[in-house]
Amino acid sequence: MALLEQLAAALAAGEVEVVDLTAPLSEATPILQLPEPFANTRHFALHELSRYDERGPAWYWNDITTGEHTGTHFDAPVHWVTGRDGADVSQVPAGQLVAPAVVLDAAAEAGADPDFLLEPDHILAWTKTHGPLPEGGWLLYRTGWDSRADDAAAFLNADETGPHTPGLSVECARWIAEETPLIGVGVETVGTDAGAAHGFDPAFPCHSFLLGAGKYGLTQLRNLDRLPPRGALLVAAPLPIVGGSGSPSRVLALVER
Numbered sequence: 001m002a003l004l005e006q007l008a009a010a011l012a013a014g015e016v017e018v019v020d021l022t023a024p025l026s027e028a029t030p031i032l033q034l035p036e037p038f039a040n041t042r043h044f045a046l047h048e049l050s051r052y053d054e055r056g057p058a059w060y061w062n063d064i065t066t067g068e069h070t071g072t073h074f075d076a077p078v079h080w081v082t083g084r085d086g087a088d089v090s091q092v093p094a095g096q097l098v099a100p101a102v103v104l105d106a107a108a109e110a111g112a113d114p115d116f117l118l119e120p121d122h123i124l125a126w127t128k129t130h131g132p133l134p135e136g137g138w139l140l141y142r143t144g145w146d147s148r149a150d151d152a153a154a155f156l157n158a159d160e161t162g163p164h165t166p167g168l169s170v171e172c173a174r175w176i177a178e179e180t181p182l183i184g185v186g187v188e189t190v191g192t193d194a195g196a197a198h199g200f201d202p203a204f205p206c207h208s209f210l211l212g213a214g215k216y217g218l219t220q221l222r223n224l225d226r227l228p229p230r231g232a233l234l235v236a237a238p239l240p241i242v243g244g245s246g247s248p249s250r251v252l253a254l255v256e257r
Contacts, residue, residue: 010256014257015256015257016254016255016256016257017254017255017256017257018252018253018254019223019226019227019232019252019253019254019255020223020250020251020252021072021186021221021222021223021224021234021251021252021253022071022072022221022222022249022250022251022252023071023072023146023149023220023221023222024071025044025066025070025071025072025248026044027043027044027045027046028150028152029043029044029070029071029220030149030152030155030156030190030220031043031067031070031071031190032069032190032191033156033158033163041066041067041068041069041070042065042066042067042070043066043070044064044065044066044070044071045064045065045066046062046063046064047062047063047064047065048060048062049061049062049063066248068089068241068244068245068246068247068248069191069219069245069246070248071220071248072218072219072220072221072222072248072249072250072251073218073219073220073238073246073247073248073249074089074092074216074217074218074236074238074246074247074249075192075207075211075216075217075218075219075245075246076088076089076091076092076211076216076238076244076245076246077211077212077214077215077216078211078245079207079211079217079245079246080204080207080208080211080212082207082208082209082211082212083211083212083213083214086211086212086214087214088241088242088243088244088245089238089239089240089241089244089245089246089247090240090241090242090243090244092216092238096136096183096216097235097236097237097238098233098234098235098236099134099136099137099138099183099233099234099236100134100136100137100138100230100231100232100233100234101134101137101138101139101140101186101227101232101233101234101253102126102130102133102134102137102138102139102140102229102230102232103140103142103224103227103228103229103230103232104118104122104123104126104139104140104141104142104229105142105224105225105229106118106122106141106142106143106166107142107143107144107225109143109166110143110144110145110166111144113166114157114164114165114166114195115164115165115166115194115195115196116143116166117166117167117168117169117172117194118141118166118167118168118169118172119169119171119172120171120172120175122172123139123172123175123176123180126229129229130229130230131230133180133181133182134181134182134230135181136181136182136183137181137182137183137234138182138183138184138185138186138218138234139176139180139182139184139185139186140185140186140187140218140221140224140227140234141166141168141185141186141187141188142188142224142225143166143187143188143189144188144225145165145166145187145188145189146188146220146221146222146223146224149188149220149222155189155190156190156195157195158195162195162196162198162199163195163196164195164196165189165190165194165195166189166194166195167187167189167192167193167194167195167196167197167206168185168192168193168194168205168206169205170200170201170202170205173193173205173206173208173209173210174205174209176209176210176215177209177210177212177213177215178209178213182215183215183216184210184215184216184217184218185206185210185215185217185218186217186218186219186221186234186251187217187218187219187220187221188220188221188222188224189219189220190219190220191204191207191217191219192206192207192210192217192218192219193205193206193207216236218236218249218251221251226255227253227255228255231255231256232253232254232255233253233254233255234251234252234253235251235252235253235254236249236251237249237250237251237252
């Protein structure tokens, strides 16, 4: 039996499960909030065109308004100034949208400290137990933050000092970008960087280093607790927006059961 026929048979038999890592996209989807004078994106919204009525008797459809970086979304290199000469989202090779993924679980640490930062030593300790990072693959960083996704205030977790959400340290972002074979990092939070990353040097190091190195980001993932530490196959499907810096995406994982 050919490989793809084997995969189809395994899916039909439930031997391979498709796990949806995508947050539903609606008006309630939390979005990043930047302080003045910076511009902010719009919340997602549907604008009805017709619904089986005089505007269109047999069909229902809508216009939508949203930002490229709303909900579960894909960051392309051109999103950041360090990657300004890199690929836009339409130029990301299709072969890189299907790749192996590993999951590093720091939910306990982030539960105890919302400002928890992943360090290279955490990843190196993970590799001693689970093996090397996958060539051309994704590191999915589980923090348990998806449990807050239905409450925008809890999800953004901001106070008078700014947002408090887990992320990567400056050194960790640099190390992943420069010294690992990974193609990108996926997180459960509103962006790939920690909430406090505006005060890091450089600011927003995950964006700065990864996108500057031609790598990618995935944000607002969920259901990472349903994936094994290694062995999942990730399918990330952004819209191929010409000139786009990113796109809301459907992100799926294939997991052998």
